[in-house]
Amino acid sequence: MTNKVAVMLGAAAFGLVASAASATTLDDVKAKGFLQCGVSSGLAGFSAPNDKGDWLGLDADFCRAVAAAVFGDGSKVKFTPLSAKERFTALQSGEIDVLSRNTTWTINRDTALGLNFAGVTYFDGQGFMINAKKLPGVNSALQLSGASVCVQTGTTTELNLADYFKANNLEYNPVVFEKLEEVNAAYDSGRCDVYTTDQSGLYGIRLTLTAPDDHVVLPEIISKEPLGPVVRQGDDQWFDIVKWTYYALLTAEELGITKANVEEMKSSTNPEIKRILGVEADTKIGTDLGVTNDWVVNIVKAVGNYGEVFENNVGAGSPLKIARGINALWTKGGLQYAPPIR
């Protein structure tokens, strides 16, 4: 079935490449006057509409950053909420310009679906959540022998779970459902002791439970789920813009450029800061990319640096309170690393 879908999507992609060949994505976006960005239909912390209908979250802010790089205005973006099934078709058919929807980077998607992943805005992995109030002594997944585990069927999560418990010689009792809502309801009613899915998903789901504070996410991560923005294959210029928008967010954090101090940083004497903010004499970095030379200033003014985006949406400044962990900059022991902007 997946193969069939892949082939169908592939065919759709070819049809699209032909029609898109007339103009580059950048020209199309500029002509439209806004960026069309595909996001999740509602995952707290990544992309979810608030009570005013504004899209909030890490994925949504990334869309704003790209819009800021292209237009100098982070608000020139329109969001398209997509389900997991619809997302790739929407990108391939040209309905959206960039897909920023907690999408795991896999070789199949990168090759067979005709897509390009522009980076990893969030390093995720499958984790476990338990009710700490009912199970006070448990602080590691290795103590879960004998537990009932709620999991969604037909996912890689289900297979990772079986592998992990087998590898560690632990016993467990799978309680499987077809729909996410059914899994949530079963876990909330106490049918199982443990909930397993992507760790960022666990933090989001925890907020929807009856008593979120009773539940803790265990430290173990049992799989790799690198989530990042996706563009269509075959438009290198657009791919570069999205990719370097992500790197600009990281570099800004590395150099201490924030939403608050970006204007005064422009008069900094540090040549590196001057270079990336486009105030160096005769700089061509921005124009070579296809945008203006003050693109990094615009990005940071719109959403802040990567650290600010992370803390506001999923970190300490948000209800999710996810620790930076491996999403810290490489200078602080994490995996977030940007090539030099020069």
Added chain:
Amino acid sequence: MALQETVGSTDVSRGSFINDPKIRGIIFQTVVVILLFALVYWIVGNTIENLRRSNISSGFGFLRGRAGFDVSSSLIEFTSDSTYARGLVVGFLNTLLVAVCGIITASIVGFTVGVGRLSHNWLIRKICTVYVEIFRNIPPLLVIFFWYFGVLSVLPQPRESIELGVPLGGENFLSFSTFLNNRGFFMPKPVWGDGSWLILAGLVVAIVLTIFVARRAKIRQAATGEQFPVFLTGLGLILGLPILAFFLAGMPVTLDLPVASTFNLVGGIQVKPEFLSLYLALSFYTAAFIAEIVRAGILGVSKGQSEASAALGLRSGQALRLVIIPQAMRIVIPPLTSQYLNLTKNSSLAIAIGFPDLVAIGGTILNQTGQAIEIVAIWMAVYLGLSLATSAFMNWFNAKMALVER
């Protein structure tokens, strides 16, 4: 007159054979059969061609692959290292288990309620009517949800399990070591030690003896009219002999009791809430239909039969058991077969509450391997086989119960 003659003559020598209804019928049937074959040929060819073009492998070779997932309840051993084929067998056995348990319970409840609807007691009659009208008019999926979310999931957590037993007054409590919580129903599991075969042997001997006694009693009653308490004797034999054997063999059976552990009760026999809710829902839902069939069957026996039994001096209970029910069965069995088949097929609703039946496990395999056509074919073949087997058994039973015409 002349006109009629003309019509009569052309009837025989009607120039065109197309006007002959017999030949025309044959031609039409041939055309339909050819079209049907062409359609099937086209569908199969099209499917094969599309599969080939999409690079989707076909065939049943994937069944030998490693499953990689675990199953929550299984009658045979299954781990993530087992094959997909074994996974399907696990699903099939679970379907069969629910179907057999459900059919037995539905029949008992259905017959009781069906007879109850004809009771002379106003309260019993009305209760049975309300039961039938409620369960018959709710979709089975909602009945399953009612049991799963409404009854079983609101039971206490494992730590506060309900312990079943008899209160002996004061602090004393005779525990059955049987517990009920939102993870299911837990009861002691007998562990058969050395010498347990004696108990089984006792049971077999008791059953054989009971059959023998029953035959003799029937012959004696036919000859002399004297009755013999077959039921009580049989009960005594079937209970007594195994118990005697149990003590003679030196009490070889021990009990594995469920005990509390970190997460849940361990040991003993565990019946999961997914199975319980599916089993209870299907039983009670189908029982409502069976009750109506039984009522119709009893009402279908002419009133003269019960009047005749009364005239012969049979009490109403005896009349029902000996005269009415045997005749009603002939009306009841054919529609009953449909209900049994419905129950078996409705068991595929298990997927809604996560019970690993054939459809649920097949769905998981379909998702992981992408072999949609093969899995769907297996589903259809298994359900068809199961239904045909049920039907064949019920037809045999029907033939046995049918009125023997001499």
